[in-house]
Amino acid sequence: MTSSPIRTLVAVDHMIDPRTVEVIVDDPKINVVGVVDQEAGVPGTDAARADVMLVVCGAGSQGALEFVSAAVRERSGQPVIVVCAGSPNGFIRDVLASGADDIVLIEDHPTPAPETYFAMHKALARRSSAPADDAHGSFVCVLGPKGGIGKTLTAANLGVSLADAGYSTVMVDLDLQFGDLGLALGLQPERTIYDLATSGGVLDAGKIEAYLTEHPSTAKVLLAPVRPDQAGVITVDFLKDLYEALRATFDFVVVDTPPGFTPEVIATIDAASSICMIGMLDAPSLKNTKLGLETLQLMGYSMDRIRLVLNRADTSVGISHSDVVAVLGRAPDVLIPSQREVVRSINAGEPIVLASKRSEPAKAFRALAELYVSDRTPADTTNSRGRKLLRRG
Ligand SMILES: Nc1ncnc2c1ncn2[C@@H]1O[C@H](COP(=O)(O)OP(=O)(O)OP(=O)(O)O)[C@@H](O)[C@H]1O
Ligand SMILES: [Mg+2]
Known part of the structure; x- marks a missing residue:
């Protein structure tokens, strides 16, 4: 695992205020390489070189679920993390079922950038690391x-x-x-x-x-x-x-x-x-x-x-x-x-x-x-x- 900033492609749904996105990625360890509109579809891996796809959406968004499924399919196994605004009632399950690696809830967190980073870092670590070290407890x-x-x-x-x-x-x-x-x-x-x-x-x-x-x-x-x-x-x-x-x-x-x-x-x-x-x-x-x-x-x-x-x-x-x-x-x-x-x-x-x-x-x-x-x-x-x-x- 590298400790350099995570190159992040952000896909936003139209219900999300751009200022919310700024807060979510406001961390020196997150390098935003592009922001795309979810309705425009999933960009190819060549179009934007990124380590992680970050999908920011409102809770219950069906469009976001479809976008996540497509991103998992089309972006060569790259981790997909969802940041969800609003009350998630049952949405967590749907998001994980659509193939996302993790979900970050921002309902009660005005500054969730460290959590966003942690979710992305963890997903990348899971991809790259061997099984857990048995020397640990x-x-x-x-x-x-x-x-x-x-x-x-x-x-x-x-x-x-x-x-x-x-x-x-x-x-x-x-x-x-x-x-x-x-x-x-x-x-x-x-x-x-x-x-x-x-x-x-x-x-x-x-x-x-x-x-x-x-x-x-x-x-x-x-x-x-x-x-x-x-x-x-x-x-x-x-x-x-x-x-x-x-x-x-x-x-x-x-x-x-x-x-x-x-x-x-x-x-x-x-x-x-x-x-x-x-x-x-x-x-x-x-x-x-x-x-x-x-x-x-x-x-x-x-x-x-x-x-x-x-x-x-x-x-x-x-x-x-x-x-x-x-x-x-x-x-x-x-x-x-x-x-x-x-x-x-x-x-x-x-x-x-x-x-x-x-x-x-x-x-x-x-x-x-x-x-x-x-x-x-x-x-x-x-x-x-x-x-x-x-x-x-
Ligand atoms: N096998 C059992 N025999 C008798 N009473 C039990 C048994 N298991 C649980 N209880 C009773 O149920 C109560 C609740 O158990 P416990 O506090 O472990 O549940 P919990 O799942 O941790 O609940 P919470 O989610 O509210 O923390 C215990 O205080 C005890 O009175
Ligand atoms: Mg308990």
Whole structure:
């Protein structure tokens, strides 16, 4: 990857104010080599030598979707990034389905140039680089399309299981407005991701360490902001640097996310070596989990890097295991039963893998941790304390 400015061909739709375009590309690392009207069609690769096509459009624009499909087809596999103004309701999915590499939303961001650059840089890096470096720690993004389905429960128990087995582990609470990973772990938020993001200076391992809270299991935790209004300072660029530093330092990085595909969640998916997709045993949750899996597929995420967890899997709701497999197109990797002890452990701030080691949910979470250990290359299944993860319970 070169660090010289990215030669960018911008295609604008008529609903976009030219001043908006100026703001979007106002970054010395973006070199605009031409601006074209989307209605004039896709220029050939010879007509404008560019590294990336940047499509700027209003949300829901059918013309932009057609332009993106044509650009993907006709511009020799060159990355196509979409910058979308307005409320994206369902448009993200359509944009990714049309073949775009990434989408940047500018609804709430008056100066999104760094995000535009980051999306383009990432797409170029994906094209040019080899698969992820296995010397780095594993990075698990815990994902779920709905609220209240067990993402935080899973992140907390997965992180603690890995730490308890001797792997150096950091958890990040990316539920930036209503994060409760700290509560599930019984930790007080003295320093949070907000304090780190506003501290200024270089973001290196030593600096980050000072903002982590240690759990008795030895897991470190970067807690969510204490107030929802603090969430806005956490940018996608900041997260990219943070994740890079954490992966270089820890055996495992486990990120708990809010529901849905926000720009921060998409950045986390991009950084992840594996996804932990949570579903729950009811029809709306299964439908949304399927949509989530399809969205990941459209984003180019390989299905064999996704672990599927079915929470409350023993609930008697008239949905059989074969119904689940039929809807999701695959069997879940781990089934978590529904138990009152789980609720008690959350209320007590002690993850069930520690509070009730022999319970069925604890065994299931340890089995999930073992899957992630086995996903690592044989050479690095030995943890930083030189011990292998052992099945207990
Ligand atoms: N297997 C289970 N057994 C019993 N209760 C459960 C189980 N899974 C989840 N719950 C209950 O559901 C609540 C919500 O779980 P959790 O906070 O992990 O969901 P979430 O997906 O992180 O939600 P949000 O998106 O709102 O952050 C828990 O506090 C607990 O009371
Ligand atoms: Mg949660």
